[in-house]
Amino acid sequence: MVTSRLGARSLSARMARWGIAIVAFYGLIALFTPLLVHGSLLPDPNAGLENPIYAPPSFGHWCGTDRLGRDVCVRTLAGSSVALQVVLSALVLALVIGVPLGMVSGYLGGGVDRVLVLVMDTLYTLPVLLLSVVLAFLLGRGLPNAAAALCVVYVPQYFRVVRNQSAQVKAELFIEAARSLGAGPAWILRRYLFRNVITSVPVLLTLNAADAVLVLGGLGFLGLGLPETIPEWGSDLQQALTALPTGIWWTALFPGLAMFVLVLGLSFLGEGLEHWLSGAPAGSDG
Amino acid sequence: MAPRAPSIPPAPVLRIGALQVRYPGSERPTLDGLDLTLSAGERLALVGPSGCGKSTVARAVLQLLPPGSSCEGELLLTGQDPRQLRRAALRRLRGEAVGLVFQDPMTRLNPLLTIGEHLRDTLAAHRGGGRQRARELLARVGIDPERYGSFPHEFSGGMRQRLAIALALALQPPLVIADEPTTSLDVAVAGQVMAQLSDLCTETGSALLLISHDLAMAGRWCDRIAVLDQGRLVEEAPSHQLLTTPASPLAQRLVGAARLREGGHSEAPAAAPVLLEVEELRSWHPLPSVPWQPRWIKAVDGVSLTLHEGETIGLVGASGCGKSSLCRALMGLAPVRGGAVRLQGVDLRQLRGRSLRRARRRLQMVFQDPLACLNPQMTVGEAVADPLLIHGLASRPEARRRARQQLALVGLDPPESFEGRLPRQLSGGQQQRVAIARALILEPQVLLCDESVSMLDAEVQAEVLALLRRLQEQLGLGLLFITHDLSVAGGFCHRVLVLDGGRVVEEGAGAELLSHPRAAITRTLVEACPRLPALS
Numbered sequence: 001m002v003t004s005r006l007g008a009r010s011l012s013a014r015m016a017r018w019g020i021a022i023v024a025f026y027g028l029i030a031l032f033t034p035l036l037v038h039g040s041l042l043p044d045p046n047a048g049l050e051n052p053i054y055a056p057p058s059f060g061h062w063c064g065t066d067r068l069g070r071d072v073c074v075r076t077l078a079g080s081s082v083a084l085q086v087v088l089s090a091l092v093l094a095l096v097i098g099v100p101l102g103m104v105s106g107y108l109g110g111g112v113d114r115v116l117v118l119v120m121d122t123l124y125t126l127p128v129l130l131l132s133v134v135l136a137f138l139l140g141r142g143l144p145n146a147a148a149a150l151c152v153v154y155v156p157q158y159f160r161v162v163r164n165q166s167a168q169v170k171a172e173l174f175i176e177a178a179r180s181l182g183a184g185p186a187w188i189l190r191r192y193l194f195r196n197v198i199t200s201v202p203v204l205l206t207l208n209a210a211d212a213v214l215v216l217g218g219l220g221f222l223g224l225g226l227p228e229t230i231p232e233w234g235s236d237l238q239q240a241l242t243a244l245p246t247g248i249w250w251t252a253l254f255p256g257l258a259m260f261v262l263v264l265g266l267s268f269l270g271e272g273l274e275h276w277l278s279g280a281p282a283g284s285d286g
Numbered sequence: 287m288a289p290r291a292p293s294i295p296p297a298p299v300l301r302i303g304a305l306q307v308r309y310p311g312s313e314r315p316t317l318d319g320l321d322l323t324l325s326a327g328e329r330l331a332l333v334g335p336s337g338c339g340k341s342t343v344a345r346a347v348l349q350l351l352p353p354g355s356s357c358e359g360e361l362l363l364t365g366q367d368p369r370q371l372r373r374a375a376l377r378r379l380r381g382e383a384v385g386l387v388f389q390d391p392m393t394r395l396n397p398l399l400t401i402g403e404h405l406r407d408t409l410a411a412h413r414g415g416g417r418q419r420a421r422e423l424l425a426r427v428g429i430d431p432e433r434y435g436s437f438p439h440e441f442s443g444g445m446r447q448r449l450a451i452a453l454a455l456a457l458q459p460p461l462v463i464a465d466e467p468t469t470s471l472d473v474a475v476a477g478q479v480m481a482q483l484s485d486l487c488t489e490t491g492s493a494l495l496l497i498s499h500d501l502a503m504a505g506r507w508c509d510r511i512a513v514l515d516q517g518r519l520v521e522e523a524p525s526h527q528l529l530t531t532p533a534s535p536l537a538q539r540l541v542g543a544a545r546l547r548e549g550g551h552s553e554a555p556a557a558a559p560v561l562l563e564v565e566e567l568r569s570w571h572p573l574p575s576v577p578w579q580p581r582w583i584k585a586v587d588g589v590s591l592t593l594h595e596g597e598t599i600g601l602v603g604a605s606g607c608g609k610s611s612l613c614r615a616l617m618g619l620a621p622v623r624g625g626a627v628r629l630q631g632v633d634l635r636q637l638r639g640r641s642l643r644r645a646r647r648r649l650q651m652v653f654q655d656p657l658a659c660l661n662p663q664m665t666v667g668e669a670v671a672d673p674l675l676i677h678g679l680a681s682r683p684e685a686r687r688r689a690r691q692q693l694a695l696v697g698l699d700p701p702e703s704f705e706g707r708l709p710r711q712l713s714g715g716q717q718q719r720v721a722i723a724r725a726l727i728l729e730p731q732v733l734l735c736d737e738s739v740s741m742l743d744a745e746v747q748a749e750v751l752a753l754l755r756r757l758q759e760q761l762g763l764g765l766l767f768i769t770h771d772l773s774v775a776g777g778f779c780h781r782v783l784v785l786d787g788g789r790v791v792e793e794g795a796g797a798e799l800l801s802h803p804r805a806a807i808t809r810t811l812v813e814a815c816p817r818l819p820a821l822s
Contacts, residue, residue, distance in 0.1 A: 172658065173653060176619055177653055180650070181650070181728070183672075183676045184643075184676075192661050195663040
């Protein structure tokens with residue numbers, strides 16, 4: 001019993017460590033690739049006129065070149081910066097909209113709650129990719145547009161989690177005690193509800209980030225989301241698809257691998273966080 | 287089968303000699319050389335301050351100590367040492383030689399098993415016996431055998447505790463250990479449950495080991511009382527002797543605290559200005575019904591009272607009599623259907639919004655459960671300062687300074703060492719002090735205390751009551767003290783109102799109510815409430 005629990009904890013700790021390492025690694029790449037490209041230490045990810053097309057991996061081009069002669073390695077590195085930017089801004093936006101709405105809805109209850117829950121549940125029933133494809137199509141291409149399309153997908157998730165938590169915490173005695181002291185709804189939301197409902201959000205955030213990387217890739221693959229001038233894993237994969245039957249594997253492998261490892265890292269981080277957050281109180285009590 | 291204690295000579299059911307128990311990871315032994323003997327049919331109460339090792343005795347006897355604990359010394363249960371037994375024999379010993387009644391029956395019952403299945407499980411594990419025997423047992427503890435198929439959640443707290451007693455006595459064990467069996471029940475129900483337990487023990491000839499912090503209850507139901515302190519026996523004497531002439535300093539302190547709690551009576555203050563006037567207050571909750579024929583739960587149905595400066599009014603009654611609803615209605619937390627509440631001449635029911643909130647500052651409340659009424663994520667300092675910030679009465683640094691003063695005022699000294707802690711890092715008494723500090727920082731004139739001491743143990747109760755009395759004298763507070771414990775109300779309050787069915791049924795000075803109860807409900811409460819024997 002004891003060993004199995006220790007085993008589970010050490011596994012989750014190891015997962016969390018790997019997750020942090022991977023995500024930090026991508027963060028560094030995202031930070032330094034644009035600088036290196038700007039300082040001409042790396043080639044421009046869009047420049048390919050003087051390069052051979054479909055060159056296999058070599059010393060000159062570590063991951064080969066694609067059908068326009070662009071360096072696959074640089075495009076893959078630059079793609080991580082784009083992916084992190086879009087995903088991060090989409091999730092922050094979703095958080096800023098979803099959490100306050102959820103708190104208000106859960107705390108006030110009544111008609112407001114019912115209408116908001118209906119809207120959010122309707123959004124939630126739509127398949128993630130379908131919804132984001134439609135939104136991306138309506139909003140057009142561009143970095144903020146892609147972020148907005150993704151954000152709408154994730155707002156209902158935060159809303160649901162925070163709303164249910166709020167409805168539960170609302171019934172606690174300390175909320176009533178605060179009301180009896182004369183605190184208004186805004187004060188209670190800010191000082192009493194917020195810190196008690198926010199605990200489940202970090203886990204959801206990292207797991208959603210993993211999901212959002214895939215959805216962004218899916219949008220790119222369908223030719224939506226970002227403009228063609230911005231290197232993005234999804235659109236690169238789509239272009240690689242046509243050449244794959246002729247034995248040109250490197251254009252598909254490297255962007256795909258980059259996406260896979262980032263999703264893996266974020267998932268590890270999320271699972272580790274969940275264990276840590278749910279395990280921490282039990283550990284300190286016992 | 288565990289051997290029964292032979293009738294001649296009566297060998298002790300339980301003999302503990304120089305028992306030492308140490309939990310893993312703790313430096314000090316929890317039980318440190320304890321000696322106890324319990325003969326067949328005898329009743330012994332174990333009392334002592336929190337953390338003295340009372341509950342550890344029960345665990346040691348049943349060998350339910352966490353793995354890694356050490357347990358040395360003499361331990362004989364019906365002539366056998368449970369430490370020497372193999373697993374199967376130990377299991378048999380646990381059920382057949384000892385029955386255990388816990389504090390909170392709900393958490394000890396399996397919510398997915400019916401009442402009957404619980405009993406049959408116990409019977410089947412040991413000696414078999416079917417539905418018929420289970421029904422008999424239910425009838426013996428006063429539960430209708432027709433409820434055989436009910437689930438634990440359909441039962442009230444008192445009925446669940448009766449079921450726990452039926453389970454403990456199902457196998458007619460020579461020893462029954464009851465660990466704080468009535469702490470979670472209200473006085474009237476607690477009296478019935480203890481009577482049932484006591485009768486059944488007499489019937490089966492079981493010895494009873496009652497673990498409790500309530501001296502009056504211990505004295506009423508047990509022949510002898512043993513006082514524990516830091517894992518040692520400090521005094522053991524017949525109940526009456528211990529409660530009237532305690533010998534050891536700790537017993538003297540405990541009995542003194544218990545007497546202070548129920549004893550003494552408070553002189554009614556001289557004519558003082560009226561603080562709070564409640565007139566025919568009604569708080570009704572709507573039940574689901576058709577609109578032209580509304581149905582109501584009349585939680586409070588026409589209560590009137592007048593509270594003067596420096597006066598304490600006790601509100602007593604059985605659970606469900608409307609005392610908490612009255613409190614909540616006064617605080618604006620429950621709907622008010624009619625009547626008037628005048629606070630220093632201002633009718634609160636005429637005010638709305640901001641002016642109502644400002645007027646209500648003069649009326650504050652201390653809740654029953656101090657831990658639940660404090661935000662678990664807020665430090666003590668923040669929690670006490672928060673009311674000032676809510677009403678915009680002080681800047682942040684100023685509020686923090688006032689909070690520190692307030693903590694010192696309620697006896698949390700030095701405040702610097704408390705203000706950074708979270709509520710769960712304090713003891714129950716300290717938490718209640720924080721709650722009181724928090725209610726008082728707005729300088730209210732009237733303080734509502736809703737069962738504010740019922741969750742604390744006797745000594746801490748006496749401390750908190752003394753604190754309330756000191757604050758009342760210092761600040762001229764009017765106190766509305768809600769309790770189900772008549773003995774506390776009688777000693778602490780100037781006047782006592784008895785509520786039943788949302789109405790005041792009796793009113794008078796505390797001591798008078800206790801000696802000459804008139805209303806039926808008052809009589810029930812007085813009878814159910816165990817009191818210390820009078821000093822000759």
